[in-house]
Amino acid sequence: MEKINIRKDDTVLVISGNDKGKKGKVLRIFRKTNKAIIEGVNMVKKHKKARKQNEQSGIMSMESPINISNLMLVCPKCNEASRVSHTQYEGRGIRVCKKCGEMIVR
Numbered sequence: 001m002e003k004i005n006i007r008k009d010d011t012v013l014v015i016s017g018n019d020k021g022k023k024g025k026v027l028r029i030f031r032k033t034n035k036a037i038i039e040g041v042n043m044v045k046k047h048k049k050a051r052k053q054n055e056q057s058g059i060m061s062m063e064s065p066i067n068i069s070n071l072m073l074v075c076p077k078c079n080e081a082s083r084v085s086h087t088q089y090e091g092r093g094i095r096v097c098k099k100c101g102e103m104i105v106r
C-alpha cells in the first residue's frame with residue numbers, strides 16, 4: 001500500500017483528472033479508500049430539497065472525494081508541488097520537502 005504523505009490542512013496540487021492544476025486545502029482524508037476532499041476541487045452539483053422551513057432548496061455545489069494518488073503536496077516554504085522524504089525529529093516523523101529541504105512540520 002502506498003504511504004499517504006498528505007495530511008489535513010495541507011495545500012495540495014491536483015496532478016491528474018478534470019481538476020488538474022488546481023490547488024486547494026485538504027479538508028478531509030479517507031484513509032480506508034485513499035481519498036481526500038480538497039477545498040474547491042472536484043465540485044459536484046447536488047440537488048437539495050428543503051426539509052425545514054428555513055432551508056433553501058435548489059442546486060448546491062460541494063466537494064466530492066478525489067484519489068490521493070492524483071494529489072501532490074505543495075510545500076509551504078517554497079510553494080512548489082514536491083515529493084517528500086521522511087525523517088525523525090525529536091521522536092516524531094517529519095516530512096521533508098525534496099525541493100528546498102525544509103521540514104514540513106504539522
Ligand SMILES: [Zn+2]
Pocket residue numbers: 075076077078079080082097098099100101102
Ligand atoms: Zn519546499
